[in-house]
Amino acid sequence: MELLANLALGFETAVSPMNLLYCLTGALIGTLIGVLPGIGPVQTIAILLPTTFALPPVSALIMLAGIYYGAQYGGSTTSILVNVPGEASSVVTCLDGHQMARQGRGGTALTIAALGSFVAGCFATVVLALLAVPLAELAFRFGPAEYVSLMLFGLVGSVVLASGSLIKAVGMIVLGLLLGMIGTDVTSGAHRFTFGIPELADGLGFVSLAMGLFGICDIISSLETREARDILKARISGFWLSRKEIRDSAPAVLRGTLVGSLLGILPGGGAILSSFTAYMVEKKCSREPETFGKGNIRGVAGPESANNAAAQTSFVPLLTLGIPPNVVLAMMAGAMMIHGIQPGPRVITSNPSLFWGVIASMWVGNLMLVLLNLPLIGVWVRLLSIPYRLLYPAILVFCCIGLYSVNNNTFDIALTAFCGLFGYVLHKLDCEPAPLILGFVLGPMMEENLRRGMLLSRGDPAIFFTRPLSLLFLALTAGLLIAMALPGIRKRRSRAFEQ
Amino acid sequence: MRITRPKDLLTGALFVAFGLGAMALSLGVHLGTAARMGPGYFPFALGSLLSLLGGVLVVRGLRPAPARGGWPAVNAKPLLIVLSSVLLFSQLLIPLGLLLSTALLVVVSSLASQEFRWRETLINAAALVAVVVAVFVYCLEFPIPLGPSFRLLSP
Known part of the structure; x- marks a missing residue:
């Protein structure tokens, strides 16, 4: 019953008129930006992060969460209508969703994506609420050794998803950890890697780094390649599902929800892995697997439910252990820290209305998306027809002014340009920036815990191997690394990315 | 010596440069010992790991295996x-x-x-x-x- 009381507290916070408004605004502008082809949740959050800074923390987080689902929802709209996935997790939706749209069933595909996401969202909210308290209590028993091993596990887990070379991905993590060291060392007060630049004494700005690597860099690389966009001109109608379609897709939604909820919690999991897995599950379960890729409604229902469920349950490790399991949540972690909230087990006890409010607002946000987006679909379609040459200057303008507002200084804007250049170099070398952001967010925390652990053990690294939980995490990490280096799995991994 | 995988080679070079740079800069602040780490200890360790990874990539970029991927095209x-x-x-x-x-x-x-x-x-x-x-x-x-x-x- 404590759960009900907690959720009640959450809903009380979430449905206050102000927060409802921010939730709505977040969901709307999240969809607005997320609908643009090639822009996924990470880019959307990076671009819109500064707009939340003027708000109190609870409202800001609620708005950010709204932006997150909105972006995800917008991404699937683009996948279905334009066949350009906004991000990796919507790639799967393209396969069957776009085919459905070509067959004149675009409205149905959008509806099932929305309803599936809503069902998944409801379920995942409950999972999050149920798991949060026991996990946070477990986390209180963690010493520095456990934290270091857990973070290592989380970082290596994130690499499972980076396509391409394993060494490059590990290198990106290390590079991210190093970038996280820039600034004043908390323990000694010494300046590290600041090159005498006073603005760097507080560390490299998270917003600058994220916006440079994702926002600016993406604009440059999409300007290089002029892609022919294949927008569906046909009118989209027929949002209602037939009884047969409901019967067909309901089990897929349920399976997707379960897959997503489970995989979202794991490090490196999240929306991408779960939508791929859900698609494969649907194909395996189906009696007619050959219809997949040709407009099978289950191929939309399963993955769309899964990625939404995962999007929500991936908040579990962040809010209870303080470990972001993937890059989108790393953005959320960065945003929380900017608002002065250290993500971790203490959030629940020290700030219960914030914690439960954010959870409840996820549910409210999902409901809003269903109610708002289907009627607004015409607006999103019109937005898709705006040429890119007019859109990207607008994105740049919002990025730049947003950056200025972070600290009211122009240094951050210039820094972002450099981060954009850096991101461009990485992009050209096929290095994924996602592990770097994770390393950057976790770097300072990892160093602090490592120092504390080694201080406790008087310099003996055995502390990481003798404590059972810490040993477990290390063993899992080693297992992951070995598994990824094995040739058989390596092949399967690259095949999974090609699909 | 033929460059078979230019992107690996360049990434490796980038990693080595960052790694060595981080190590050099970490030496400028107090390193400390394993039990009492100074501000330079962890960055120094990370720098050495990064240069090591970069070194592996450089070697991979030069090894006589079949060439894979061209030089990155920059517009x-x-x-x-x-x-x-x-x-x-x-x-x-x-x-x-x-x-x-x-x-x-x-x-x-x-x-x-x-x-x-x-x-x-x-x-x-x-x-x-x-x-x-x-x-x-x-x-x-x-x-x-x-x-x-x-x-x-x-x-």
């Missing part, structure tokens, strides 16, 4: 124009104010597109300036100077 025009439009904005925002620098940002960055047209760009700039004023100045009330500040004129 300098959008890169330079977009980056300089952002840098320009960062330098001009305070002296020129929000209105002028936003318009400049839109016009300069639009030059990067292959389908650039003057009329369209100017209309876009005017529209965006209006949106920016409405959103950031009136709704969010950001403290940003609107017009040119006259500090430029008086010493």
